[in-house]
Amino acid sequence: MDTQTDHIKQLSEIRNMMEKSSRFISLSGLSGVFAGIVALIGCFAVYLYLDMTPFSSSYHFYYSNRGDYSNWGIGYRTFFILDALIVLVLAILGGVYFTTKKANKKGQQIFDKLTYRLLAALAIPLATGGIFAIGLWNQGLLGLVAPITLIFYGLALINASKYTLQDIYYLGISEIVLGLLATFSLGHGLEFWGIGFGILHIIYGTVMYYKYEKA
Numbered sequence: 359m360d361t362q363t364d365h366i367k368q369l370s371e372i373r374n375m376m377e378k379s380s381r382f383i384s385l386s387g388l389s390g391v392f393a394g395i396v397a398l399i400g401c402f403a404v405y406l407y408l409d410m411t412p413f414s415s416s417y418h419f420y421y422s423n424r425g426d427y428s429n430w431g432i433g434y435r436t437f438f439i440l441d442a443l444i445v446l447v448l449a450i451l452g453g454v455y456f457t458t459k460k461a462n463k464k465g466q467q468i469f470d471k472l473t474y475r476l477l478a479a480l481a482i483p484l485a486t487g488g489i490f491a492i493g494l495w496n497q498g499l500l501g502l503v504a505p506i507t508l509i510f511y512g513l514a515l516i517n518a519s520k521y522t523l524q525d526i527y528y529l530g531i532s533e534i535v536l537g538l539l540a541t542f543s544l545g546h547g548l549e550f551w552g553i554g555f556g557i558l559h560i561i562y563g564t565v566m567y568y569k570y571e572k573a
Contacts, residue, residue: 385457385460385522385523385526385566386453386456386457386459386460386566386567386571387562387563387564387565387566387567387568387569387570387571388456388460388563388567388571389452389453389454389455389456389457389563390559390560390562390563390564390566391559391560391563391564391567392449392452392453392456392563393449393452393453393555393559393563394555394556394557394558394559394560394561394563395556395560396445396448396449396452397445397449397551397552397555397556397559398552398556398557398560399445400441400442400444400445401548401551401552401556403441404437404438404441404548405548407429407430407432407437407441408427408429409429412546412548412549412552413546413549460571472521475521476518476521476522479514479517479518479520479521480514480515480517480518481514482514482517483510483511483513483514483517484510484511484514486510487506487507487509487510487511487513487514488507488510490506490510491503491506491507491510494506500547501544501545501547502541502544502547503547504537504540504547504548504550504551505537505538505540505541505544505547505550506537507537507551508533508534508536508537508540508550508551508554508555509533509534509537509538511530511533511537511554511555512529512530512531512532512533512534512535512536512537513530513534514530515527515529515530515533516530516531516534517530523566523570525562525565525566525569528562529558529559529562532554532558532562533554533558536550536553536554536558537550537554
């Protein structure tokens with residue numbers, strides 16, 4: 359009986375070692391929650407800037423008047439760029455902090471070959487989508503920016519999911535579906551963006567935290 363128990367224990371240890379060597383498992387669910395909260399704050403700042411409410415009937419106003427619109431002494435384009443950059447930087451910093459904290463707690467390395475493969479898998483679709491979104495913006499197709507960022511972000515997550523937790527794959531599918539739905543409601547891209555980058559991140563981050571981290 360003891361021999362059988364030892365064999366089971368050894369198989370479990372081997373499986374854990376193989377998982378650690380093939381997947382980046384230090385990703386923290388709290389980083390997703392933090393990113394979601396930051397994204398929602400960024401959306402809220404946009405609504406304040408535009409003096410509008412979500413799904414407002416006058417929401418198309420800023421599409422047709424984007425060149426001349428200004429508030430708080432800040433031009434339309436400048437505000438959106440600053441808001442997006444702040445959200446992005448804070449989300450990255452939060453991700454690095456919570457993931458590093460989890461890795462240190464488990465005695466795992468953060469930066470190794472697997473990490474770089476994960477980052478490369480994320481970076482290629484994200485960079486492509488980002489450049490594509492900038493091109494749409496410059497062509498005056500602002501309504502397509504939010505759907506495109508959601509779709510390419512979802513593709514990036516699916517591409518990177520083979521190097522990390524499987525839950526990321528399903529998050530990627532959800533982001534793509536939401537982005538496709540947003541293309542049929544171009545006047546409300548910000549709401550879909552808030553749902554995708556805000557609410558979905560919070561939901562998935564919470565699930566991952568209680569599934570993998572909560573003792």
